[in-house]
Amino acid sequence: MDEARAREVLAAAEVLPGPADGARLLALGENAVFAAGDLVVKVGRDAELLDRARRELSVALWLAEAGVPAVRAARPEPLLVEGHPVTVWERLPDPVRPAKPGDLAGLLRLVHALPAPPFALPARELLGGVERWLRLAGDTVDPEDAAYLRERRDGFAAAAAALTPHLPPGPIHGDALPRNVHVGADGPVLVDLETFSADLREHDLVVMALSRDRYGLPAEAYDAFTTTYGWDVREWAGCSVLRGARETASCAWVAQHAPGNPEALVEFRRRVASLRDGDESVRWYPF
Numbered sequence: 529m530d531e532a533r534a535r536e537v538l539a540a541a542e543v544l545p546g547p548a549d550g551a552r553l554l555a556l557g558e559n560a561v562f563a564a565g566d567l568v569v570k571v572g573r574d575a576e577l578l579d580r581a582r583r584e585l586s587v588a589l590w591l592a593e594a595g596v597p598a599v600r601a602a603r604p605e606p607l608l609v610e611g612h613p614v615t616v617w618e619r620l621p622d623p624v625r626p627a628k629p630g631d632l633a634g635l636l637r638l639v640h641a642l643p644a645p646p647f648a649l650p651a652r653e654l655l656g657g658v659e660r661w662l663r664l665a666g667d668t669v670d671p672e673d674a675a676y677l678r679e680r681r682d683g684f685a686a687a688a689a690a691l692t693p694h695l696p697p698g699p700i701h702g703d704a705l706p707r708n709v710h711v712g713a714d715g716p717v718l719v720d721l722e723t724f725s726a727d728l729r730e731h732d733l734v735v736m737a738l739s740r741d742r743y744g745l746p747a748e749a750y751d752a753f754t755t756t757y758g759w760d761v762r763e764w765a766g767c768s769v770l771r772g773a774r775e776t777a778s779c780a781w782v783a784q785h786a787p788g789n790p791e792a793l794v795e796f797r798r799r800v801a802s803l804r805d806g807d808e809s810v811r812w813y814p815f
Contacts, residue, residue, distance in 0.1 A: 529612070530788065534560030534571045541609045543569055543616050557785075559722075563619055567602055572613035576660070581606040581613040583649070584722040588617075590645045591718070596638050598718040599710070620710050620717060627709035629736060629745070629753035631716040635701075635709060637757060639718070640729050642699050652702050652725035654688075654773050655681045658780040665783035668793060673800045677780050680803070684773040691766040695729040695759075704732040705739065733761035734770040742775070742812045775803060782815050791815075 531553055539548035544564045551562035551569070560571040572581055585606060591598040603616040658681045662674045701708070702723030710717045725731070736753050737760075739745040754760040761767050779799045785792035795815050802810035 529560065529571075529573045531556060531560065534562075534612075537571050537609050537612045537614065538562055538569060541569070541571075541607055541614045543567070543603070543607070543614065566619045568617040568619045570615045570617070571609075572615075575608065575611045575613065578606060578608055578613040580722050581615050583647075584724070585615060586647050587645070587649075587721045587724045590647075591639075591721070594642055596642070596718065597635065597714075597716060598721065620719070621712050623711050624713055625711055627706040627711050627716060629706055629749045630756040631711055632704060632706050632709050632736070633753045633756035635716055635718045636704055636732050639699055639701055640695070640732070644698065644726060649699060649724060649726035652700060652723070652727035652731050654731065654770075654777050655685050658777060661780040661784040665780075665786050665796075668786040669783050669796060673797075674783070676800065676804065677776055677783075680772070680776045681780075684769060684776055687769045688766075688773050691728065691769060693728045693730055693766070694761075694764045697728050698726060700725050700727055700729055700732045702727075702731065704735045728766075728770070730761050730764060730766065730770060733757065733759070734767060734774060737762050737767065738771050738774055741771075741808060742810075743814060744811060775799075778812070779803065785815065 534556070535548050538551060544551060544567060546564060551564040553560065554563050555561040558573050558577065562569045582605070585601045585604060588598060588601045589604070592600055599620065600618045601615070602618050607614040658677060662677065665674070701718065702725045703720060708718065708720040710719050736745070736750060740747065740750040779796060782792050782796045782799065786796055792815060795813055798810065799812055
């Protein structure tokens, strides 16, 4: 789904007070995210994401009732428009500053203290999207690289299932990065709730450990994260397993963008090569 197609769906949804061509594109990934007036609209890549969109709206309501600072839905149910799920959200005010790892850690402490919600959350299928992302990549990526990632996926899925957690399992964000925190005048707010799950709390913490090792997060920023949260997941014996699973998923996620973006293909090849070489020092770049 490119921007033009996403705008067609946005126009057909008729959820904005003005024309769709006046909406500002904020992000284009598995969802195209548009802002207009006091609303934000997310257009999903395909109908497979409808159940996830419905669950994300349920999570938003649950967090609101629990008093957790998080983005709020403007409509309680998703729409399915021309085969694409569409959700509508209240637009947050402009940020006062970029989110920091410590902001994320404070929100995670709140989420990780919550009991299970009154609806079912899935396990964190970190590797569940690998097949779909590789399918979307098609022949653009080397078939041997795709086969390698499938083999890694299967191995890490089995290893993750056998882990003994340090923290009690429960609700998690599932994609715990500072980019999913919005800092407004009233403080940090959690956004992008679509990966909320019920699983090992360590999933949320390994993300930042990987950011330190692969994406250039300064050590002092990571230390601020662990200090605020109260624990460093790298002390846990299972950390390397969840890290390897996330690296595998991150490679496949980039692959889906390769057919239309040469830079994505370059990044995909860099990531796969570093995994094949077992070189954990190779820098990856956010995409």
